Amino acid sequence: xxxxxxxxxxxxxxxxxxxxxxxxxxxxxxxxxxxxxxxxxxxxxxxxxxxxxxxxxxxxxxxxxxxxxxxxxxxxxxxxxxxxxxxxxxxxxxxxxxxxxxxxxxxxxxxxxxxxxxxxxxxxxxxxxxxxxxxxxxxxxxxxxxxxxxxxxxxxxxxxxxxxxxxxxxxxxxxxxxxxxxxxxxxxxxxxxxxxxxxxxxxxxxxxxxxxxxxxxxxxxxxxxxxxxxxxxxxxxxxxxxxxxxxxxxxxxxxxxxxxxxxxxxxxxxxxxxxxxxxxxxxxxxxxxxxxxxx
Amino acid sequence: xxxxxxxxxxxxxxxxxxxxxxxxxxxxxxxxxxxxxxxxxxxxxxxxxxxxxxxxxxxxxxxxxxxxxxxxxxxxxxxxxxxxxxxxxxxxxxxxxxxxxxxxxxxxxxxxxxxxxxxxxxxxxxxxxxxxxxxxxxxxxxxxxxxxxxxxxxxxxxxxxxxxxxxxxxxxxxxxxxxxxxxxxxxxxxxxxxxxxxxxxxxxxxxxxxxxxxxxxxxxxxxxxxxxxxxxxxxxxxxxxxxxxxxxxxxxxxxxxxxxxxxxxxxxxxxxxxxxxxxxxxxxxxxxxxxxxxxxxxxxxxxxxxxxxxxxxxxxxxxxxxxxxxxxxxxxxxxxxxxx
Numbered sequence: 001x002x003x004x005x006x007x008x009x010x011x012x013x014x015x016x017x018x019x020x021x022x023x024x025x026x027x028x029x030x031x032x033x034x035x036x037x038x039x040x041x042x043x044x045x046x047x048x049x050x051x052x053x054x055x056x057x058x059x060x061x062x063x064x065x066x067x068x069x070x071x072x073x074x075x076x077x078x079x080x081x082x083x084x085x086x087x088x089x090x091x092x093x094x095x096x097x098x099x100x101x102x103x104x105x106x107x108x109x110x111x112x113x114x115x116x117x118x119x120x121x122x123x124x125x126x127x128x129x130x131x132x133x134x135x136x137x138x139x140x141x142x143x144x145x146x147x148x149x150x151x152x153x154x155x156x157x158x159x160x161x162x163x164x165x166x167x168x169x170x171x172x173x174x175x176x177x178x179x180x181x182x183x184x185x186x187x188x189x190x191x192x193x194x195x196x197x198x199x200x201x202x203x204x205x206x207x208x209x210x211x212x213x214x215x216x217x218x219x220x221x222x223x224x225x226x227x228x229x230x231x232x233x234x235x236x237x238x239x240x241x242x243x244x245x246x247x248x249x250x251x252x253x254x255x256x257x258x259x260x261x262x263x264x265x266x267x268x269x270x271x272x273x274x275x276x277x278x279x280x281x282x283x284x285x286x287x288x289x290x291x292x293x294x295x
Numbered sequence: 296x297x298x299x300x301x302x303x304x305x306x307x308x309x310x311x312x313x314x315x316x317x318x319x320x321x322x323x324x325x326x327x328x329x330x331x332x333x334x335x336x337x338x339x340x341x342x343x344x345x346x347x348x349x350x351x352x353x354x355x356x357x358x359x360x361x362x363x364x365x366x367x368x369x370x371x372x373x374x375x376x377x378x379x380x381x382x383x384x385x386x387x388x389x390x391x392x393x394x395x396x397x398x399x400x401x402x403x404x405x406x407x408x409x410x411x412x413x414x415x416x417x418x419x420x421x422x423x424x425x426x427x428x429x430x431x432x433x434x435x436x437x438x439x440x441x442x443x444x445x446x447x448x449x450x451x452x453x454x455x456x457x458x459x460x461x462x463x464x465x466x467x468x469x470x471x472x473x474x475x476x477x478x479x480x481x482x483x484x485x486x487x488x489x490x491x492x493x494x495x496x497x498x499x500x501x502x503x504x505x506x507x508x509x510x511x512x513x514x515x516x517x518x519x520x521x522x523x524x525x526x527x528x529x530x531x532x533x534x535x536x537x538x539x540x541x542x543x544x545x546x547x548x549x550x551x552x553x554x555x556x557x558x559x560x561x562x563x564x565x566x567x568x569x570x571x572x573x574x575x576x577x578x579x580x581x582x583x584x585x586x587x588x589x590x591x592x593x594x595x596x597x598x599x600x601x602x603x604x605x606x607x608x609x610x611x612x613x614x615x616x617x618x619x620x621x622x623x624x625x626x627x628x629x630x631x632x633x634x635x
Contacts, residue, residue, distance in 0.1 A: 028542055028543075032542070163544060163545035164446070164447060164547075
């Protein structure tokens with residue numbers, strides 16, 4: 001179980017332990033920490049850079065020639081991304097910076113123009129698969145400030161080994177409770193704000209329940225006593241907000257999109273596994289809960 | 296070359312050469328004979344061999360064979376004569392006054408030594424030694440030890456099965472059950488032995504390794520007996536200043552379970568003392584009542600504790616060995632450092 005140190009601190013206000021001390025406490029509670037890592041470990045050289053000007057490269061159609069403020073004066077940078085625009089903030093690797101994979105940025109000449117540094121995509125930073133353009137960062141920053149701190153990658157991820165008798169520790173709330181039970185602060189459970197405007201209805205002992213166009217059936221009731229489902233309409237698939245992405249990365253998960261991230265977030269927070277189906281793919285079919293058939 | 300039959304010429308050369316070898320009176324004379332007949336450039340036999348190339352093809356094999364025979368015979372005679380001339384009494388480089396080599400004695404393998412040291416400490420604490428088969432059944436390896444076959448610990452991926460429900464034991468704990476079945480409490484046993492798992496052979500894993508199992512069953516055995524016994528073992532093994540720490544853990548066959556760490560005090564060359572980090576040395580716990588019942592004992596009457604440790608890991612810590620595989624490479628230069 002990967003635990004985000006920052007997420008845990010948010011749940012146990014007053015917890016005054018560094019990640020290493022926390023690991024020691026957990027080990028003595030029967031949940032040893034195998035490794036402490038940081039999602040931003042390899043990105044220490046990356047700063048927040050502002051593109052001041054973005055113009056056409058004189059000798060290449062697909063390249064831009066940019067003036068970038070990386071905190072140490074303006075430099076000229078050649079950029080191949082289609083989405084670079086003046087006035088925006090991007091992760092910037094100045095000359096001498098080392099990217100994941102031991103890739104060192106050198107001052108170079110690209111198609112006859114000097115380039116001193118690189119504006120980075122999510123993939124180049126090991127933060128995702130997105131490589132269609134550079135990673136634009138929303139917000140207000142100071143040129144040259146640490147990228148890792150600015151986007152919340154300065155978290156610590158604790159790889160906690162959880163034994164078979166401690167399923168209750170398989171969530172951030174569970175680990176927070178364990179620490180609090182030792183007198184280390186009090187657990188503040190997440191507050192679910194607002195009324196979701198959903199009416200829940202329960203059917204007990206029914207052989208099959210219909211949820212709109214989808215049927216739900218439990219065949220092995222000895223293993224599954226309750227199945228909950230809900231239909232959410234009007235969903236637009238998009239990237240998750242930055243705070244959610246930060247938490248997932250801190251807990252060793254990779255952000256995908258708002259729907260997948262929401263299910264993973266709830267599972268990591270509360271320990272409740274859940275899955276989002278595309279309703280279009282389920283119409284006219286059934287969700288059946290049973291043991292796997294042989295073969 | 297003359298028209299003379301090459302085979303006859305070879306035989307004549309052979310007898311000349313053998314006679315010359317016999318007449319040679321010292322090493323220099325013998326070397327002169329060797330050069331005369333077998334010398335690479337001017338040697339008479341060598342010259343004759345080179346001449347074979349000009350012979351009719353049908354005669355060549357027979358002549359070649361004969362030439363090689365003669366060459367071998369002369370070489371052998373040269374070596375024999377050399378041996379006779381130099382003789383054992385001549386200064387041949389050997390010092391005959393040296394004492395003979397002593398018999399080459401073996402030594403105990405470092406892991407065997409660790410097993411013995413562990414066993415001797417527990418023997419002094421009143422334990423006896425027990426053993427069980429390395430090929431055992433699912434019942435003894437898993438089910439009797441409160442581990443259902445669908446438990447992750449009983450995963451077939453990690454266990455080496457021989458045939459249906461018979462496997463190479465994945466730990467020495469089956470000896471607990473086998474001993475309880477054949478003995479009446481009180482039980483105090485130490486059971487070292489080989490165990491097998493489907494692990495990749497690397498610096499910290501070997502698919503076959505030694506384990507030392509311990510079991511105590513009697514009326515009134517408590518966690519205090521458990522802690523005190525293992526703390527005493529640690530002090531006897533690692534030194535009187537050794538501290539022990541019991542961390543909660545989980546094993547299906549003990550409840551509660553613990554992992555046992557030691558912190559040693561080492562004395563440096565300048566006499567100052569230094570504490571090591573906590574080192575994990577074994578898994579242990581109070582025997583689960585289900586296991587005691589499986590053995591046919593009354594779990595209301597009998598309680599106990601059990602533990603298991605890896606002597607290879609302990610030997611590794613003791614000798615500062617980084618790579619477990621060096622224990623199994625059978626390199627005598629490594630192993631003889633531990634022989635005693």
